[in-house]
Structure formats: structure tokens, C-alpha cells
Amino acid sequence: MTALAEPVEVRPMATSALRPNRFSLDLYGDPAEEIRADGLLDSIRERGILVPLVAAPDGDGFELLSGHRRLACAKALGMESVPCEIRDVPRGASRRRAVLDYNRQRRKTFSQLMREADALEALLSPAARERRAANLKGADGADRRNSDDRSGRTDEAIARALGIGGKDLYRQARAVWRAAEAGDPRARSGVSQLDAGTKSVHAAYKDLRRRDRFTTGFRPTPYDVWAFRRDPAYGVPHPGSIPAAIVAHTLHYFTSPGALVxxxxxxxxxxxxxxxxxxxxxxxxxLSPVRPEIAQHDVRDGFPPEARECDLVFCDPPYHTMLAGPYAAFGVEAEPLSGWIRFLNTLARDAFAALRPGGHVALLLANQTEKDLPAGFGYVDHAFLGYAALMQTGFLPVRRISCPMDGSYLPQHVQRARAEGRLLGQVRDLIVMRKP
Ligand SMILES: C[S@@+](CC[C@H](N)C(=O)[O-])C[C@H]1O[C@@H](n2cnc3c(N)ncnc32)[C@H](O)[C@@H]1O
Incomplete structure (x- = not known):
């Protein structure tokens, strides 16, 4: 541990003599990018630096242990010197520990906390490994030194140091963090939401775990009404996202394992x-991909060559003028209804061309009753239009499955509809057809 409690002299130090600490930059990012956002720059401009920086002698200069944001502000304001405490902290683990200790009170994002956790693990785990090696000779006498059992004590200590509750919550946070590091897109989306403070660790963890819903113990409904709720464990947040169970049931009933979708x-x-x-x-x-595994492509240019001979085309298009806002780049919503019908016909032809004989197309379309109806229309039956387009192309009808929208109306919409004696639309159909 560092001797942070010992009194030390505070003296002015040239800003040019202070080198940033690499470990701190890795954990908390480049402070030059965040100083404007949190008002520190204005505060230092008005009142100067009230809390001295801390640095350790390092070769011919000094390495900063605490005060990277204050130094960035001082440099941005053209200050030549800053008040600084000099502490003789040896290089290596002690300095890393000091950086963590000095930043204990800092407000951190989830990512910063988890980078701290990684650093703490690296600092604490050699001792924990030794402890385990001594303790883990099981009651049966077996040597479990190679076991990857984690040390509860280390996790507890890290959780306490991070201030994120007990070891169980820390383990959930770490599972999300590790999955995000391994490139899992939902975990990455969870981390962004945790950073923004819009999701709890427990919810992000539950999203990850729920992913085995369609593998172990999946019990598909035998009925053709698929009234499911959205499930944040699948797909990243998106204005038009659909219940994952609709896709799971389509795969279950109309494809085999290994199929190309x-x-x-x-x-x-x-x-x-x-x-x-x-x-x-x-x-x-x-058209506007939000994840790296989704390729940028305008479906109006046909299907890409690699999609040829596929087993299932699953289409969930925006419904004409509905949702035109979120999909501003979509060209069809601005066209009259005839343009939308042309689009459906082209989509049906292209899907037909891409599918292998015997393959299926599944087209999800909701009726339009509330918003942005084309002039002269009180209701547009998009499923009917889609059905007609697929039939015209030569597909054979297989099923029309009811997938009611999952309650997207606000109480005031419902109240207004009741008062006006209007029917609110919840009808959405999945039309499944087969290429002969
Ligand atoms: C209803 S959303 C699909 C939601 C998706 N099923 C999910 O669960 O997240 C429709 C999508 O179609 C995309 N889109 C609109 N026009 C397109 C076009 N011309 N080519 C390709 N994609 C398009 C939009 O960007 C939007 O992401």
C-alpha cells in the first residue's frame, strides 16, 4: 500500500514537468476530452486549482498520480505551473494502487469502474492465487491448484473497492463486461446503457442469461396466434424491434438447424x-446498420449475391408512412401508396429470386390505422397488400399468423380512442409463403 497519509510539502510545479500516468489514462480515458463537459474548466478559470495535484519523482521529471483533469484544464488555460504534492511512490504496482486510491471518490462510468476492476484483479489475484493454492487442497486430499474457482474474498474486496454492492453483483457486472469485451453485441449495448445510466447491472446481466430461452427448454406454442412481448435479450435497442419469440417460432416451424436465413x-x-x-x-x-454484423445494403437494389439459395427470408419492413420518423433515410414512406405497393412487389420478386426452391419467405406487416394515413384512407391493410404481392410473384401460401402488437398505446391514446369511439389497431400478421 502507498503511504498516502504522510504529510508532504505542496509546491508549485511547472506543467511541462508533469508526465501523465499511462495506467490512469487507460482506466479513465484522455481527460482533455471530458474537461469541458463537467464544468471543471470554468471553475479553475474562475477560482484556480484548489486541491493540489499529486506526482511522484520519475527519472528527470515527475509522473502524475492524481490530477490529470486538473492538469488538462491548466494546460488549456495556459497556466505555467500548478500546486503539487510530491510523493515518493515506487514505480509499478504501488503507483497503480495509488492511482486507484486517489480516484476512489471520482464519479465513474460503468466502463471506467470495470477497467478499475480489471486492474484490481491483476493487483490482488497473485495473493489470492497463493491463498487458494494453500487452501484448496480439498478435504479428499486432491490438489485443485489448477481449478479456476474464483476467490470469493477477492471478488468481495473488489466489489467493496468499486462501491458496487457485494460480490454477486460484481460477478454479474464482470460477466456483462467480459461478454462485451469478447464482442457480444448485446453485452456491448448493455455496457453503453450502463455507462449512460439507463440500465442496471442486474438487468444487463439478465439480458445475457435469458439468451438460452430458445435453446434449452424452448416450448413453442402450437397455436397460430403469436402474442409475445419484446425481449431485450435479443437485438440491440431499436425503434422497430420485434418480439424475439416471433423469429424463434418462425425458425422452429419453417427452417431446420443450419438453415441460411x-x-x-x-x-x-x-x-x-x-x-x-x-x-x-x-x-x-x-439501410442504416446499427451493429457491425449487419451489412449496409439498400434492399431496393435487390438481394446481395451471397444471399442466393437461402432457406428463409425474414422481412420486417417499416410500414409505409408509419415510423417514417425513425427511419428518415427510407425513401418509400415519402411516396404515395402506389410507391409502397411497388416496393412490396419488388421485395417479393427479389426474395423469390434469392430463395432456394422449397424455401420460405416470412413477411411481417401491421395494419395502419392511427398515424400518417395517406390522404383519403381511414385504414391501410398492409398485410393484404403484402399477401397480394407475394402471391403475384408465384409464392404458395403456407400460413397467415396473427402477431398482435404488444400494447404500444399510451393511456391517453386509449382514453381518446374510447371518447371518440375509435378502434385502435393491434393487428399485425406474419405471412409465410413457400417458393415452389
Ligand atoms: C421495423 S425495422 C426492423 C426491426 C427489426 N426486425 C428488429 O427487430 O430490430 C425496419 C428496418 O428497415 C430498415 N430499412 C428501411 N428501408 C430500408 C431499405 N431500403 N433497405 C434496407 N433496410 C431498410 C430500417 O432502417 C429499419 O431498421
Missing amino acids: VDPMAGGGTTLDVCEAMGRRCLAYD
Whole structure:
């Protein structure tokens, strides 16, 4: 441990003599990018630096242990010197420990906390390993030194140091963090939401765990009404995301394991994630991709060549003028209804061309009753239009499955509809057809 409690002299130090600490930059990022956002710059401009920086002698200069943001402000304000405490902290683990200790009170994002946790693990685990090696000769006499059992004590200590509750919550946080590091897109989305403070660790962890919903113990409904709720464990947040169970049931009833599935308007990637969970291959495209596994492609240019001979095309398009706002780049919503119908016909032809004989197309379409109806229309039956487009192309009808929208109306909408004696639309159909 560092001798941080010992009194030391505070003296002015040239800003040019202070070198940043690499470990601190790795943990908390480059302070030059955040100083404007939190008002520190204005405060230092008005009142100067009230709390001295801390540095350790380092070769011919000094390495900063605490005060990277204050130093960045001082440099931005053209200050030549700053008040600084000099502490003789040896290089290596002691300095890393000092950086962590000095930043204990700092307000941190989830990512910063987890980088701290990684650093603490590296500092604490050699001791923990030794402890385990001594203790883990089991009652049966077996030597479990190679066991990857984690030390509860280390996790407890890290959780306490981070201030994130007990070891169980820390273990959940670490599971999300590790999955995000390994590239899991939902875990990465969870981390962004944790950083923004819009999700709890427990909720992000539950999202990860729930992913085995369609693998172990999946009991598909035998009925053709698929009234499911959205499930944040699949797909990243997206304005038009659909319940994952709709995709899971489509895969279950109309594809076999290993099948090639194409989603040309993938949105948040629900299809991608469910395919992964259920052992189907998936090619996903979108005009405005939000994940790296979704390729940028405009479906109006046809299907990409790699989609040829696929087993299932799953289409969840925006419904004409509905949701035109979130999908501003979509061209069809601005067209009259005839343009939308042309789009459906082209989509049906392209899906037909991409599918292998015997393959299926699944087209999800909701009726339009509330918003942005084309002039002269009180209601547009998009499912009917989609059905007609698929039939015209030569597909054979297989099923029309009811997938009611999951309660997207606010209480005031419901109240107004009641007062006006209007029917609110919840009808959404999945039309499944087969290429002969
Ligand atoms: C209803 S959302 C799909 C939501 C998705 N099923 C999910 O669960 O997240 C429709 C998607 O179609 C995309 N899109 C709209 N026009 C497109 C086009 N011309 N080519 C490709 N994608 C398009 C939009 O960007 C949007 O992400």
C-alpha cells in the first residue's frame, strides 16, 4: 500500500514537468476530452486549482498520480505551473494502487469502474492465487491448484473497492463486461446503457442469461396466434424491434438447424441473435446498420449475391408512412401508396429470386390505422397488400399468423380512442409463403 497519509510539502510545479500516468489514462480515458463537459474548466478559470495535484519523482521529471483533469484544464488555460504534492511512490504496482486510491471518490462510468476492476484483479489475484493454492487442497486430499474457482474474498474486496454492492453483483457486472469485451453485441449495448445510466447491472446481466430461452427448454406454442412481448435479450435497442419469440417460432416451424436465413431490413438485429441462439446461419442487412454484423445494403437494389439459395427470408419492413420518423433515410414512406405497393412487389420478386426452391419467405406487416394515413384512407391493410404481392410473384401460401402488437398505446391514446369511439389497431400478421 502507498503511504498516502504522510504529510508532504505542496509546491508549485511547472506543467511541462508533469508526465501523465499511462495506467490512469487507460482506466479513465484522455481527460482533455471530458474537461469541458463537467464544468471543471470554468471553475479553475474562475477560482484556480484548489486541491493540489499529486506526482511522484520519475527519472528527470515527475509522473502524475492524481490530477490529470486538473492538469488538462491548466494546460488549456495556459497556466505555467500548478500546486503539487510530491510523493515518493515506487514505480509499478504501488503507483497503480495509488492511482486507484486517489480516484476512489471520482464519479465513474460503468466502463471506467470495470477497467478499475480489471486492474484490481491483476493487483490482488497473485495473493489470492497463493491463498487458494494453500487452501484448496480439498478435504479428499486432491490438489485443485489448477481449478479456476474464483476467490470469493477477492471478488468481495473488489466489489467493496468499486462501491458496487457485494460480490454477486460484481460477478454479474464482470460477466456483462467480459461478454462485451469478447464482442457480444448485446453485452456491448448493455455496457453503453450502463455507462449512460439507463440500465442496471442486474438487468444487463439478465439480458445475457435469458439468451438460452430458445435453446434449452424452448416450448413453442402450437397455436397460430403469436402474442409475445419484446425481449431485450435479443437485438440491440431499436425503434422497430420485434418480439424475439416471433423469429424463434418462425425458425422452429419453417427452417431446420443450419438453415441460411436472410433479413434484409434487420434493424436492431433480433433475427441475427435468435438465429445464433437456435443454430441457424444469418445474413443481415439494413439501410442504416446499427451493429457491425449487419451489412449496409439498400434492399431496393435487390438481394446481395451471397444471399442466393437461402432457406428463409425474414422481412420486417417499416410500414409505409408509419415510423417514417425513425427511419428518415427510407425513401418509400415519402411516396404515395402506389410507391409502397411497388416496393412490396419488388421485395417479393427479389426474395423469390434469392430463395432456394422449397424455401420460405416470412413477411411481417401491421395494419395502419392511427398515424400518417395517406390522404383519403381511414385504414391501410398492409398485410393484404403484402399477401397480394407475394402471391403475384408465384409464392404458395403456407400460413397467415396473427402477431398482435404488444400494447404500444399510451393511456391517453386509449382514453381518446374510447371518447371518440375509435378502434385502435393491434393487428399485425406474419405471412409465410413457400417458393415452389
Ligand atoms: C421495423 S425495422 C426492423 C426491426 C427489426 N426486425 C428488429 O427487430 O430490430 C425496419 C428496418 O428497415 C430498415 N430499412 C428501411 N428501408 C430500408 C431499405 N431500403 N433497405 C434496407 N433496410 C431498410 C430500417 O432502417 C429499419 O431498421
